[in-house]
Amino acid sequence: MTVNETILELHNVNKTFYPGSINEIHALKDINLTVKRGEFITLVGGNGAGKSTLLNAISGYFFPDAGSITVNGKDITLLKEEKRAPYISRVFQDPKMGTAPRMSVQENLSLAYRRGQKRTLKFGSTKEEKDVFKEQLASLGLGLENRMTSDIGLLSGGQRQSIALLMATLKRPDILLLDEHTAALDPKTAQLVLELTNQKVQEMGLTSIMITHNLQDAIKYGNRMLVLHHGQIVKDYNTAEKEALTTEQLFAEIQNLAINDLQ
Numbered sequence: 001m002t003v004n005e006t007i008l009e010l011h012n013v014n015k016t017f018y019p020g021s022i023n024e025i026h027a028l029k030d031i032n033l034t035v036k037r038g039e040f041i042t043l044v045g046g047n048g049a050g051k052s053t054l055l056n057a058i059s060g061y062f063f064p065d066a067g068s069i070t071v072n073g074k075d076i077t078l079l080k081e082e083k084r085a086p087y088i089s090r091v092f093q094d095p096k097m098g099t100a101p102r103m104s105v106q107e108n109l110s111l112a113y114r115r116g117q118k119r120t121l122k123f124g125s126t127k128e129e130k131d132v133f134k135e136q137l138a139s140l141g142l143g144l145e146n147r148m149t150s151d152i153g154l155l156s157g158g159q160r161q162s163i164a165l166l167m168a169t170l171k172r173p174d175i176l177l178l179d180e181h182t183a184a185l186d187p188k189t190a191q192l193v194l195e196l197t198n199q200k201v202q203e204m205g206l207t208s209i210m211i212t213h214n215l216q217d218a219i220k221y222g223n224r225m226l227v228l229h230h231g232q233i234v235k236d237y238n239t240a241e242k243e244a245l246t247t248e249q250l251f252a253e254i255q256n257l258a259i260n261d262l263q
């Protein structure tokens with residue numbers, strides 16, 4: 001791994017919904033962003049600031065109208081979402097979105113393990129794969145290694161989200177996108193999943209971008225923080241600046257952005 005290696009680069013990325021109509025929304029405005037390998041970025045901003053749209057553009061859920069996106073120097077601006085899967089993985093807010101409910105824990109993990117590989121007719125897992133899954137599940141500390149054959153749909157939201165996190169990191173992604181992935185969980189479970197996330201990110205040295213509305217978490221986790229407002233990055237805190245910031249200061253900053261809109 002090269003220190004300071006650029007892994008993701010967005011250059012003048014723009015996205016407008018309903019262009020030319022009275023409902024036109026310029027959701028991303030000339031976004032320029034360079035992400036170095038190993039950065040764990042927290043992404044905050046008010047409702048409708050463009051946070052999910054930014055992750056959607058990076059994941060390939062849609063293409064930007066203008067600008068470019070590169071991963072490891074490779075231009076992926078117009079690469080389909082499924083073709084980006086080997087490089088970019090994502091955990092969504094809804095625990096149901098990352099996992100297949102009628103498939104077992106093991107089958108879900110097996111799908112994730114083969115991400116980016118040619119589909120084969122052979123289904124089921126090898127003994128070696130099962131051992132990997134068991135070990136990974138045990139590392140979550142939730143006893144899920146004893147529920148390998150349970151359907152995912154029978155698990156709680158927190159258990160399911162922990163497995164979604166595991167699935168997203170089982171094959172090391174270049175970039176992990178976390179889209180408010182703990183927002184649908186009760187506070188205690190949310191903290192547990194956040195801790196697991198942090199553990200995975202630190203252990204694997206993953207490059208990650210995490211959206212959160214919890215400003216305390218935004219400051220506590222990660223080593224860089226971006227504030228988005230009206231589709232623009234209005235603040236980019238480095239580790240030291242982030243550590244010096246209080247939740248109250250960050251709250252006031254985001255509130256001021258909203259107040260300035262009204263003036």
Ligand SMILES: Nc1ncnc2c1ncn2[C@@H]1O[C@H](COP(=O)(O)OP(=O)(O)OP(=O)(O)O)[C@@H](O)[C@H]1O
Pocket residue numbers: 017018025027045046047048049050051052053054
């Ligand atoms: N697929 C879409 N079609 C039309 N408009 C969209 C679409 N996705 C997002 N928008 C609009 O783009 C703007 C930015 O939305 P986005 O979901 O990115 O904001 P956000 O910062 O993630 O907000 P929140 O914190 O409320 O989830 C909003 O005005 C939203 O209504």
